[in-house]
Structure formats: structure tokens, C-alpha cells
Amino acid sequence: xxxxxxxxxxxxxxxxxxxxxxxxxxxxxxxxxxxxxxxxxxxxxxxxxxxxxxxxxxxxxxxxxxxxxxxxxxxxxxxxxxxxxxxxxxxxxxxxxxxxxxxxxxxxxxxxxxxxxxxxxxxxxxxxxxxxxxxxxxxxxxxxxxxxxxxxxxxxxxxxxxxxxxxxxxxxxxxxxxxxxxxxxxxxxxxxxxxxxxxxxxxxxxxxxxxxxxxxxxxxxxxxxxxxxxxxxxxxxxxxxxxxxxxxxxxxxxxxxxxxxxxxxxxxxxxxxxxxxxxxxxxxxxxxxxxxxxxxxxxxxxxxxxxxxxxxxxxxxxxxxxxxxxxxxxxxxxxxxxxxxxxxxxxxxxxxxxxxxxxxxxxxxxxxxxxxxxxxxx
Ligand SMILES: [Fe+2]
Ligand SMILES: [Fe+2]
Numbered sequence: 001x002x003x004x005x006x007x008x009x010x011x012x013x014x015x016x017x018x019x020x021x022x023x024x025x026x027x028x029x030x031x032x033x034x035x036x037x038x039x040x041x042x043x044x045x046x047x048x049x050x051x052x053x054x055x056x057x058x059x060x061x062x063x064x065x066x067x068x069x070x071x072x073x074x075x076x077x078x079x080x081x082x083x084x085x086x087x088x089x090x091x092x093x094x095x096x097x098x099x100x101x102x103x104x105x106x107x108x109x110x111x112x113x114x115x116x117x118x119x120x121x122x123x124x125x126x127x128x129x130x131x132x133x134x135x136x137x138x139x140x141x142x143x144x145x146x147x148x149x150x151x152x153x154x155x156x157x158x159x160x161x162x163x164x165x166x167x168x169x170x171x172x173x174x175x176x177x178x179x180x181x182x183x184x185x186x187x188x189x190x191x192x193x194x195x196x197x198x199x200x201x202x203x204x205x206x207x208x209x210x211x212x213x214x215x216x217x218x219x220x221x222x223x224x225x226x227x228x229x230x231x232x233x234x235x236x237x238x239x240x241x242x243x244x245x246x247x248x249x250x251x252x253x254x255x256x257x258x259x260x261x262x263x264x265x266x267x268x269x270x271x272x273x274x275x276x277x278x279x280x281x282x283x284x285x286x287x288x289x290x291x292x293x294x295x296x297x298x299x300x301x302x303x304x305x306x307x308x309x310x311x312x313x314x315x316x317x318x319x320x321x322x323x324x325x326x327x328x329x330x331x332x333x334x335x336x337x338x339x340x341x342x343x344x345x346x347x348x349x350x351x352x353x354x355x356x357x358x359x360x361x362x363x364x365x366x367x368x369x370x371x372x373x374x375x376x377x378x
Contacts, residue, residue, distance in 0.1 A: 002272050007272055007275060007276050007279075008275075008276055008279050008280075009022075013279060013346065013347070014306050016299060016302060016303060016306070019188075019283050019286065019288075019302065020288055020298055020299070020302065022187045022188055022191065022283070023187050023288075024184050024185060024186065024187040024190065024289075025187075027184040032190075034193075034194050034197045034198060035198060036143055036197050036198065037198055037199065037200040038143065038146065038147045038199075038200050038202065039147070039200075040146040040147065041146065041147055041148070041149050041202075043149055043150065043151050043154070045151060046151055047151065048151065048152065048155070049152065050150070050151070050152060051150060051152040051153070051253075051257070053253045054150070054152035054153055054155075054156050054250070054253055054254065055152050055155075057156050057246055057249060057250060057253065057362070058152065058155045058156040058159060060246065060362070060363070060366070061156060061159035061160070061163070061246055062159060063369065064242060064243070064246075064366055064368045064369055065159075065162065065163075065368075066166070066239055066368050067166075068166045068169045068170040068173070071239065071368075072170065072232065072235055072236055072239070073231065073232055073235060074173070074177070074232065076230070076231055076232035078178040078179075078230055078232060078233075080120055080123075080178075080179060080180055081116065081120075083123075083228070083229055083230055084116045084117075084119035084120045084123070085116055085119075086229050087119050087123075087227060087228070087229070088115055088116065088119055090227050091314055091315070092122075092315055093115070093118070093119060095308070096118070096301075097115070099304055104300075105300070106291075106296045106297060106300055106301055107296075114294070117294065118290075118294060120180060121181075121290050121293055121294060122287065122290055123179065124175070124179050124180060124181045124182065124183060125183045125287055125289060125290045126220075126224065126287075127171060127174060127175050127179060128175060128182050128183040128184075128185075129183070129185070129186055129189060129284065130171050130217070130220075130221075131168060131171035131172055131175060132185040132186075132189060132190075132193075133189060133193075133213060133217060134164055134167040134168045134171055135164075135168050136189075136193040136196070136197075136209065136213065137160075137164040137167070137209055137213065137214065137247070138161065138164035138165055138167075138168055139193075139197060140193075140196060140197065140205050140208070140209040141157050141160040141161045141164055141209070141247075142161050143197065143205050144157040144160075144202065144205050144206065145157045145158050145161065147202035147205065148202050148206075148254070149202070150254075153250075153254055156250055157250070160243075160246075160247055160250065163243040163246075163247070166243075167240050167243070170236055170240070171236075174232070174233065174236060178230075178232070178233075183289055183290075183293075184289075186284045186287075186288075186289060188280045188281070188283040188284040189280070189281070189284045191280060192208070192213070192276075192277055192280040192281065192284075193213075195208065195273075195276070196208030196209055196213070196277075199273075203254075203255060203258050203259075203270070204270075204273060206250075206251045206254055206255055207251070207255065207270055207273060207274060207277075208273065208277055209251075210247055210248060210250055210251025210252075210254075210255075211248070211251045211252070211255065211274070211323065211326050211327065211330070212274060212277035212278065212281065212323060213277070213281070214244055214247045214248050214251065215248055215251075215322040215323040215326055215358065216281050216319050216320070216322070216323060217244055218241060218244045218245060218248055218322050218358070219318045219319050219320070219321050219322050219323075220318075220319060221237050221240060221241050221244065222241065222318065223315065223318050223319075224237060225237040225238065225241065238367045239367060239368055241365060241367070242362075242365050242366050242367045242368050242369075245358065245361060245362035245365040245366075246362045248322060248326065248358040248362075249358055249359055249360070249361075249362045251326070252326050252329055252330065252357060252358055252359040253359060255330050256329065256330055256359070259330050259331055259332070260331070264335055264336050265336075267331070267332065267335035267336055268335065268336040268339060270332060271332050271335060271336055271339050271340040271343075272339075274327055274332055274340060275340060275343045278320070278323065278343075278344070278347060278349075279347070281319070282316070282319075282347065285315075285316070285319065286298075286302050286305055286306075288302065309348075310347075310348025310349065310351075311348075313348070316348070316349070317349070317351075317352070320344075320347075320349035320352055321352045321355055322355075322358055323349075323352075324344060324349055324350065324352040324353050324355070325352055325353060325354065325355045325356065325357040325358075326357050326358055326359075327340060327344075328353045328354075328357070329357040329359060333353060341353075
């Protein structure tokens with residue numbers, strides 16, 4: 001049974017110095033190489049639809065492809081300053097504004113200009129991390145095409161490779177043509193993506209990427225979609241989320257079958273991996289690079305972020321609202337004496353266990369199909 005040290009490199013999940021010590025040490029590298037340690041698997045069983053749920057998903061995916069160049073309103077003017085001041089009232093910024101009233105707070109003497117800059121930098125950082133995460137998904141699904149033994153899953157995964165290429169493309173274009181700066185990949189996210197790619201077991205690519213990273217992304221995109229006033233970004237996120245809902249469903253549908261046959265010891269390894277991924281993603285959202293770029297000591301800010309009671313932390317709640325029910329559906333919460341349940345309790349996210357899981361909701365979230373129907377009717 002692995003200890004916290006072995007799983008996440010520190011005994012205390014909230015060890016501030018250990019979290020901040022993880023930094024991207026080569027922000028200028030142009031390529032990054034990771035061993036993927038897996039065997040490519042051919043299957044000679046070509047029976048299409050042997051797994052009807054995956055086949056249905058594949059057919060849906062073929063219908064709902066869209067073109068990142070022509071299906072989004074790229075001629076929209078994006079006024080970064082105005083959007084930032086409009087977003088200044090969002091709950092995340094509001095919390096920091098409240099913190100500014102405490103004497104000695106790093107925000108104590110913040111001017112309106114600095115508040116606006118914080119929103120702008122936060123947006124640059126988030127979109128950059130989305131872009132890097134999308135590239136992680138692109139590589140992971142290409143790996144799944146090779147490593148999964150079922151033909152219906154190979155077919156479906158190939159459509160996801162195309163989806164993820166489109167996602168990298170549209171986030172990169174939005175950053176390049178509409179925003180004011182890029183950030184390198186966050187080191188916690190990088191560690192997680194490396195661990196996912198590195199693992200030799202095909203289901204771990206699914207668990208790490210489809211369930212954990214994409215489950216979180218679906219929630220984070222939803223949060224940004226709700227907050228942004230930019231019609232271009234709203235439309236971009238609507239379409240990306242339609243695809244992501246299928247991706248998470250692909251993970252749930254595939255692993256549900258596979259995990260039914262695993263032993264308790266094997267499930268425990270999957271629980272530990274899910275926990276590691278949850279901690280890395282929580283750490284990533286402390287956005288330490290933004291504080292550094294703003295010239296703020298991250299210690300007091302991150303300390304106050306970690307001290308927010310889970311019930312009051314709407315952002316963290318939303319982030320885990322897809323992951324926890326999906327883990328439950330896969331039997332990961334309660335295997336091995338409820339080990340993952342207890343870890344999610346410590347992270348303050350267990351309250352989502354009975355929220356809707358993502359095995360089916362992709363059909364309702366298909367905004368691309370809805371727009372096409374509406375266009376055909378008009
Ligand atoms: Fe994606
Ligand atoms: Fe995805």
C-alpha cells in the first residue's frame with residue numbers, strides 16, 4: 001500500500017513549501033520527450049458494434065465534427081481590458097478582494113489597475129493551461145488507438161484524436177490572436193501528463209486522461225463559459241464542451257466493463273492513481289505562476305486558498321463535480337475498503353458522489369447538432 005510520499009511526493013497533501021517547490025524548470029524547451037512504455041495491439045476481431053455503447057458514441061462523433069477555422073466567429077473583436085473589468089465581479093476575484101481587507105494581505109494596496117491585470121493574467125494562464133492539457137489529450141488518445149484491444153474503442157478513439165487536434169488548434173489561435181500573453185505548462189499538470197503517458201497499462205491512460213483530466217476540464221470549461229462575456233470564447237467553449245462530454249463518456253463506458261473484472265488489489269492501484277491525479281490538478285489550480293508574474297509572494301495567497309472550507313469553495317466544487325460521480329460509477333470510490341472515498345473526503349469533494357455521471361449526458365450536450373438543426377429549420 002503506497003504512502004502519500006510515494007504517491008504525491010509529500011506526506012501532507014497541503015504542504016505549501018512542497019507544492020511551491022514543484023516548478024517548471026525549463027520554460028524555454030521546445031520539445032519534451034516522455035517514454036510511453038506500451039505495446040501497440042492489433043486485433044483481428046473486426047466485429048463492429050460488439051460493444052454497442054461505444055459504437056453509438058463513434059457514430060455520434062462522426063456526425064458532430066466541426067471545423068475550428070470556419071465554425072467559429074473569429075472576426076469578433078475581443079477587448080481584453082473591458083472583458084477583464086466585466087469579470088472583476090466574479091466569485092473567485094471577489095474572494096481575493098475580501099482578502100484584501102485583511103491587514104498585511106498581499107492585495108492590501110492593490111489598485112483597480114492591478115485587479116484588472118490579475119483577471120487578464122488569470123485568463124492568459126487558464127487558456128494556456130487548457131491548450132497544454134488539450135495537447136496531452138491529443139497524445140493520450142493517439143496512444144489509446146494503439147493500446148486498447150477492442151475495435152469499437154479504436155474506432156472511437158480515432159475520432160477523439162481529431163477532436164483534440166481541433167481543440168489544441170482553437171485554444172492556440174485564441175491565445176495568439178485575441179489574448180495578451182502565453183504561459184508555459186504548469187509543472188503539476190506536466191507531472192500528471194507525464195505519469196499518464198508513462199504508464200504501460202492501457203486503462204491508466206483512460207483513467208488519467210478521460211476520467212480525471214477531461215472530467216475536470218469539462219467542469220472548468222463550463223465555469224469559464226458561464227463567466228466570460230466574450231461571444232467568441234463562449235461559442236468556442238460550447239463546441240469544445242460538446243466534444244469533451246463524449247470523451248468523458250468514452251472513459252466511463254470503457255472502464256466500466258474493464259474494472260468489473262479487476263481484483264481488489266488492482267482496483268487499489270487505480271484508486272491511488274486517481275488520488276494522485278486529483279491532488280496534481282488541485283495543486284495546478286493554485287496558479288502559482290500568476291502570482292509570480294504579478295510580483296506577489298505566492299505563500300500567503302496559496303495558504304489562504306488552501307484554507308477555504310470546501311463548502312465555500314464553489315470553484316473547487318465545480319472542478320470535481322464530474323470526477324467524483326464517474327469514479328463512483330466505475331466502482332473506484334468503495335473498492336479496497338472505501339480508500340478513495342476517504343481521500344476524496346479529505347480533499348472536501350465527496351459531496352458530488354451522487355451527481356449525474358457522464359456516461360450518458362453527451363447526447364444532451366451536443367451543441368453542434370443543435371446549431372445544425374436550428375440552421376436547417378431557419
Ligand atoms: Fe479536448
Ligand atoms: Fe477531450
